[in-house]
Amino acid sequence: EADIYQTPRYLVIGTGKKITLECSQTMGHDKMYWYQQDPGMELHLIHYSYGVNSTEKGDLSSESTVSRIRTEHFPLTLESARPSHTSQYLCASSGRLAGEETQYFGPGTRLLVL
């Protein structure tokens, strides 16, 4: 069982609001990721981090930003939410399992912007 947590699980918010989606893991993993997923659809990488003070943009352009001040914490921020940001956001971290680097996912945050 992966120890990766996301809060909130569900968020309904109005256009223009600033929001921060929290992600934390207790496995000591250096690498962490944010994916965006529309319901039942494929996952798209929007941000990743190799470690503290290291962040990179992913394959899918996103207006969100991330920070990595502590190993265990990788929050995602939207400065001004819009309806087009409505989606599910999945956080993941990766570490070694039986010699293979494996990604573990959190339960996700389902965001609805009105």
Place this chain on the structure above:
Amino acid sequence: QQQVKQSPQSLIVQKGGIPIINCAYENTAFDYFPWYQQFPGKGPALLIAIRPDVSEKKEGRFTISFNKSAKQFSLHIMDSQPGDSATYFCAASPGGGDTGRRALTFGSGTRLQVQP
């Protein structure tokens, strides 16, 4: 450009049947191919994974077949059960050692329904 193509989009089988989900990739730098299982309202969970140096890997009722020359891999679920009903994603990531990005490129997902 979709680097990992997955089919079918949805699949319905009877209990005990053997659903097969197929994926094809384009990037020859990919060297790690996991399958994830996702239930509604949950994050994806690793099911089984394979590397190109083997053609088949089995874990319990789940088997991955890998064809390196065709750049294709597939998931077979033996003796499928209603509890296997979920969305299945194939994925791939490139090598690069400890400094490699190791982020996964996902297929578009297959919604599997196993009827009792």
